[in-house]
Amino acid sequence: MALPNLLPALIDLVAVLLLALGIKGLSKVSTARSANGLAALAMGLAVLGLLIEQPLSAQAWLWIAIGTGIGGLLGLLTAQRVPMTAMPETVALFNGCGGMASLLVALGVAIYSPGGAPGLVEQISIVISVFVGAITFSGSIVAMGKLQGWISTPAWTQNSLRHAVNISLAVACLAGAITLPGSMAGAPLWVLLLASSLLGIGVTLPIGGADMPVVISLLNSYSGVAAAAAGFVVGSQLLIVAGAMVGAAGLILTQVMCTGMNRSLVSVLFGGALGGVAPVGGGGDEAGYTRITSCSAEECALALEAAERVVFVPGYGLAVAQAQHALRELSKLLELHGVEVSYAIHPVAGRMPGHMNVLLAEADVPYEQLLEMDTINPEFPRTDVVIVLGANDVVNPDAKTDSSSPLYGMPVLEVDQARQVFVVKRSLGAGYAGIKNALFELPQTAMVFGDAKAVLNGLLTELRSMGIGKK
């Protein structure tokens, strides 16, 4: 290797090392933030290495400046403006754009062959890049639309018709892929592009909101694969390594999420929305409940006042009501009163694993008070009061005892072991899974109906009027 080529090669090596250290560091709380910076630095180094290596014309610089300016600015604005509750959608959007970038590169190489006529390896890589890139893009956009509530689940996607549609699309992709090498910029390319994009939609559309995080994580893994394929297309080893690392890491993360929800990847992808469009067995109807006790904020406040140990179980409903800050207020007040307060975080609380931690961190809840399921479950028997806020399926005791329940086998927070349980909920409507919750009918459970934020503020007022928090 000639000496002038050595510097970019060295820069690439350092970049790969830093990227690997970055991903590793991201998996520990203490190092996560600096690791994120490290990965960003690595990305900058990789770009620098490429710019040193490739001679660029003034015209090329101009186009680079345009792309950098627009993409970078939009990214900056989005990252600053987006609310924490909308994080899953945001990741989906970013991810789709990454897939689109790989797709566009492959299209450029296929149509204009800038580096000479593509050989077989390049052709195969172009096929993979277009296929995976298009699926990542259209799938991510559908996932975002579903999470935002812009797109609902059409009824036809819940029967076997969708399998017929998706299989036809897959066959069309295959036909395009096989005939592509014969005519690089011809019809096969466009067939492949169109069929892959539709397949991305067809696969994502039937999946219910509860399973969407798994899909986003999987699509995240795909965008790594698309990047690696683009690496083969343009002959960049750095791109191959980084794409492969993200692809593999994304798969692991997807698997971890599936385990947390007791769903297999196959059933997420092919099983349709959990519970279907029409809830099974009338579950989700208020009429399904018979022995419900409801109580006022005042009674709940009295129980809190007398408690020694209180556990809050926050769910996505809490975040929707923007009640994290009110919850933090309440727990500070209770701590002042000498009550031991902690938060039980189910692995899939929120809309994405770890989402709830982010939302509570935003509200200044001390990290040490957030207890994971395995830590908190043995503590419930010695807990006086549990308050469930906007969580439902993750506290359903049927998951442990009723083998006919669709949730059976899913690890849940065993709040039914506590002395007293208050469930704050707008109505008796069903959770994501669309089934009845046996917890609501237990003798120690009382429902406090209302919006989470309103109820928490009500509790604050009651407790303050009892003189708690004042000297």
Next chain:
Amino acid sequence: MSALTQALWVLLLGSLLGLELIGKVPPTLHTPLMSGANAISGITVLASLTLIAQANGQVPLLLLGSLSLGFALFNVVGGFLVTDRMLAMFSRKSSRSGGAR
């Protein structure tokens, strides 16, 4: 070793590394990790830049490359910043001793 074999080795070792890197992650960090990994997958900026460098003055190629660069950088810049925003909340927590605020 041919360029292809070498590239395949790189692919294999990169994948194995990726599988090993995040074996044990606390659930707390799943969302930031997903978002961080997503930002890294925007490394495809390298492909966009290569396309522009090889365009040789062909405007459609420059346009495609620039568009692709824009999408990739949206992913990279947005991804890293939003991840940092999330993680900043965690580190503020762990560095602060109780009682402040």
